[in-house]
Amino acid sequence: MDIREKYLKNYENKTIFSLGNEAVVYGALFAGCNFFAGYPITPSSEIAKVMARELPKVDGYCLQMEDEIASIAAVIGASWSGAKAMTATSGPGFSLMMENIGYAVMTETPCVIVNVQRSGPSTGQATKPAQGDIMQARWGTHGDHEIIALSPSSVQECFDLAIECFNLAERYRTPVIFLMDGEIAHLREKLVIPPLKNIHVVERKKAKAEENIFGGKLVPPMSEIGEGKFIHVTGSTHKEDGMRDIESQLVHDTLVRRLYAKVDQNREKIVKTEERFLEDAKTAVVAYGATARPAFGAVLKMRNKKIGFMRLITIWPFPKKQIMRLGEKVERIYVPELNLGQVSREIERFVNCEVVPISKIGGIPHTVDEIYHFIKEKEQW
Amino acid sequence: MVIDKQEQRMIKYLRREVLPTTFCQGCGCGTILNAYVKALDDLEIDPREVVSVTGIGCSSWIPSPNFHGDTLHTTHGRAIAFATGVKVMKPDMKVVVIAGDGDLIGIGGNHLMHAARRNIGVTVFLVNNFVYGMTGGQSSPTTPMGIPTASSPYKNIESPFNIAEVVSACGANYVARWTTYHVFSLVDSMKHAIQKKGFSFVEIISQCPMNYGRYVKRRTGVELLQYFKENSINVEKAKDMSEDELNGKFVVGELIERNRREFTEQLRVLNKKIIQKNLG
Amino acid sequence: MIKINEKLCKGCSICVYFCPVGVLKTSEKLNRKGYFLPTPVREDKCTKCRFCEQICPEFAIHITDE
Numbered sequence: 001m002d003i004r005e006k007y008l009k010n011y012e013n014k015t016i017f018s019l020g021n022e023a024v025v026y027g028a029l030f031a032g033c034n035f036f037a038g039y040p041i042t043p044s045s046e047i048a049k050v051m052a053r054e055l056p057k058v059d060g061y062c063l064q065m066e067d068e069i070a071s072i073a074a075v076i077g078a079s080w081s082g083a084k085a086m087t088a089t090s091g092p093g094f095s096l097m098m099e100n101i102g103y104a105v106m107t108e109t110p111c112v113i114v115n116v117q118r119s120g121p122s123t124g125q126a127t128k129p130a131q132g133d134i135m136q137a138r139w140g141t142h143g144d145h146e147i148i149a150l151s152p153s154s155v156q157e158c159f160d161l162a163i164e165c166f167n168l169a170e171r172y173r174t175p176v177i178f179l180m181d182g183e184i185a186h187l188r189e190k191l192v193i194p195p196l197k198n199i200h201v202v203e204r205k206k207a208k209a210e211e212n213i214f215g216g217k218l219v220p221p222m223s224e225i226g227e228g229k230f231i232h233v234t235g236s237t238h239k240e241d242g243m244r245d246i247e248s249q250l251v252h253d254t255l256v257r258r259l260y261a262k263v264d265q266n267r268e269k270i271v272k273t274e275e276r277f278l279e280d281a282k283t284a285v286v287a288y289g290a291t292a293r294p295a296f297g298a299v300l301k302m303r304n305k306k307i308g309f310m311r312l313i314t315i316w317p318f319p320k321k322q323i324m325r326l327g328e329k330v331e332r333i334y335v336p337e338l339n340l341g342q343v344s345r346e347i348e349r350f351v352n353c354e355v356v357p358i359s360k361i362g363g364i365p366h367t368v369d370e371i372y373h374f375i376k377e378k379e380q381w
Numbered sequence: 382m383v384i385d386k387q388e389q390r391m392i393k394y395l396r397r398e399v400l401p402t403t404f405c406q407g408c409g410c411g412t413i414l415n416a417y418v419k420a421l422d423d424l425e426i427d428p429r430e431v432v433s434v435t436g437i438g439c440s441s442w443i444p445s446p447n448f449h450g451d452t453l454h455t456t457h458g459r460a461i462a463f464a465t466g467v468k469v470m471k472p473d474m475k476v477v478v479i480a481g482d483g484d485l486i487g488i489g490g491n492h493l494m495h496a497a498r499r500n501i502g503v504t505v506f507l508v509n510n511f512v513y514g515m516t517g518g519q520s521s522p523t524t525p526m527g528i529p530t531a532s533s534p535y536k537n538i539e540s541p542f543n544i545a546e547v548v549s550a551c552g553a554n555y556v557a558r559w560t561t562y563h564v565f566s567l568v569d570s571m572k573h574a575i576q577k578k579g580f581s582f583v584e585i586i587s588q589c590p591m592n593y594g595r596y597v598k599r600r601t602g603v604e605l606l607q608y609f610k611e612n613s614i615n616v617e618k619a620k621d622m623s624e625d626e627l628n629g630k631f632v633v634g635e636l637i638e639r640n641r642r643e644f645t646e647q648l649r650v651l652n653k654k655i656i657q658k659n660l661g
Numbered sequence: 662m663i664k665i666n667e668k669l670c671k672g673c674s675i676c677v678y679f680c681p682v683g684v685l686k687t688s689e690k691l692n693r694k695g696y697f698l699p700t701p702v703r704e705d706k707c708t709k710c711r712f713c714e715q716i717c718p719e720f721a722i723h724i725t726d727e
């Protein structure tokens with residue numbers, strides 16, 4: 001039994017009272033994470049703190065870098081050296097990472113970037129939760145690209161989805177963003193760690209000797225530094241063998257469309273949502289992350305009405321089909337979120353029914369009653 | 382590997398199909414590539430054990446795509462940070478960063494300082510051509526005072542960094558400076574740097590005839606090299622010279638050699654202890 | 662022997678100018694790419710110090726043992 005297995009055996013089947021940020025670390029460890037680089041920032045700091053304590057126990061490496069740019073850079077370097085690598089940050093640090101997230105997209109580097117969203121813009125309310133980085137996660141780095149982002153609504157999901165983030169990163173050879181929020185990160189609740197054998201971990205697909213690692217397949221296999229393959233990794237437009245070609249329109253078009261397609265065409269495989277009471281619903285609430293909790297509470301309070309609930313677990317790629325179906329079914333969709341309407345605007349692109357944002361900013365999450373009264377009033381129930 | 386007898390021997394280390402290089406006529410970048418592969422050849426290092434990490438700029442094109450080895454061509458200024466991740470996971474490999482003054486001192490200066498402080502076993506060859514070459518000759522953190530550039534058309538009024546001294550002060554295990562004229566010493570120094578445990582650093586003063594030469598009225602590689610040759614002073618000799626006497630001179634030689642403990646080695650020792658303790 | 666690789670040489674004349682004993686000269690005629698190549702004019706004086714080989718930015722000149 002190797003060191004990691006021994007370590008994980010100690011945790012399997014255990015029920016612990018855990019912080020969201022802590023659960024992320026355990027999830028990462030179960031997913032095989034062996035490299036972490038970060039820079040302190042509230043409300044993500046506990047992730048680095050627990051990583052620094054736990055990662056060496058499985059013979060992994062935890063580095064505190066000089067800034068977030070260096071953190072994501074080290075993560076990408078480690079990933080190309082065979083590591084399952086992750087970084088964690090919050091708003092301002094996430095902003096600093098943008099250029100290198102684009103590099104990871106362009107070079108198809110599997111890695112996980114945790115962004116514990118806090119109230120912005122700028123330093124905003126450093127200690128307060130928010131969901132204001134939804135669009136930044138999608139479009140923060142320049143140029144056409146697709147991105148995968150998941151959002152947990154419970155401590156259990158911090159664990160489960162952290163594993164899923166690593167798996168998606170490996171399966172699609174792409175950076176994956178774990179879009180948490182300060183509320184879930186600092187929530188302490190029950191975490192059940194499943195038996196090791198029930199945890200599915202996706203391993204990296206290695207390229208054969210003469211296989212191209214930047215094309216040929218929708219998701220090409222990967223080689224790592226030091227294998228003697230003499231790999232050439234560049235964020236510039238490159239051919240299937242990795243060699244730079246910044247002149248040809250065809251090469252760029254082929255590359256960038258493939259990077260886009262590998263997420264877009266696998267949308268149905270990636271997307272996860274949770275649907276409740278939608279069978280006969282005429283009204284729906286769509287929510288995600290911390291906001292999904294009071295939103296669902298409000299829906300429960302209105303069970304005598306035809307109101308249903310959809311929770312987005314995957315934020316990007318957007319659950320297009322699920323939302324379209326919902327739009328055909330209901331007359332109105334309420335979208336409570338801790339921003340001025342980022343997901344609600346995205347929903348509007350796919351439905352003809354009315355979309356009503358229930359926006360709240362300022363660092364205090366919605367209460368059940370707030371959402372309940374808002375909807376009741378609007379529906380005149 | 383079959384070596385064409387008509388070719389320079391070191392071409393065997395290059396991606397032949399990309400030659401000649403994309404560098405301008407007389408550019409120092411090619412000479413540095415030449416020295417780099419000669420150093421590896423002299424040391425009999427298998428290219429499979431080397432990874433070249435570069436940033437953005439002409440200097441970053443020295444190994445990428447020319448050198449036939451693992452190459453991570455990263456973002457502007459961040460090569461050292463990428464290399465840190467590589468070295469931690471691949472401690473037995475030679476991790477070599479090659480990039481320019483704008484890249485490593487300007488936008489990426491912070492990473493340079495911290496890598497030297499951490500004393501991570503990365504070798505940095507900093508190509509100092511006193512200018513942002515690739516973007517058209519803007520002033521860089523090493524542009525001498527008084528010189529006009531594309532971004533300081535009247536003259537540069539900022540003081541340049543003495544970057545080798547800075548890196549030395551940050552704690553690097555090996556620091557040297559040479560110019561592209563001193564090719565044999567440069568090769569020796571590169572060899573030393575590659576072999577040295579801990580952070581090693583060679584500042585290579587290099588010519589950019591295209592975008593620096595025109596501002597100092599030395600428009601060819603030959604003229605700039607002649608200038609390097611005439612104005613270089615060995616560090617031993619420089620010790621007895623005053624600051625005034627050294628003004629405008631290039632102090633060349635090995636500036637520091639020490640043996641602080643290497644970072645990734647310490648990480649591994651620490652991990653071993655933690656694991657032992659944790660598993661009883 | 663001094664060998665010049667016509668395909669690689671960019672005619673920078675660095676080898677010509679810095680050969681310690683003046684073995685090389687820049688030729689009068691352009692090569693196909695429009696560069697003036699170096700030519701050995703006093704090959705007998707060559708000390709095989711290989712300075713030209715090491716400083717050439719294009720790997721275009723080398724000294725063979727013949």
Ligand SMILES: Cc1ncc(C[n+]2csc(CCOP(=O)(O)OP(=O)(O)O)c2C)c(N)n1
Nearest residue numbers: 438439440457481482483484512513514515
């Ligand atoms: C983030 C970012 N900012 C600016 C640039 C544009 N840029 C490309 S090369 C370069 C300068 C490179 O100068 P230096 O590192 O000295 O290399 P040289 O070309 O002189 O060898 C700059 C500013 C960039 N690529 N990325």
Ligand code: SF4
Nearest residue numbers: 405408439514589591
């Ligand atoms: S611009 Fe300057 S540094 Fe860049 S290739 Fe030309 S001469 Fe070399």
Ligand code: SF4
Nearest residue numbers: 670671673674676717
């Ligand atoms: S130094 Fe090299 S490129 Fe320049 S002229 Fe001589 S052979 Fe040609």
Ligand code: SF4
Nearest residue numbers: 680707708710711713
């Ligand atoms: S080997 Fe030395 S002496 Fe001979 S041509 Fe080259 S530089 Fe001149």
Ligand SMILES: [Mg+2]
Nearest residue numbers: 481482512514
């Ligand atoms: Mg420069």
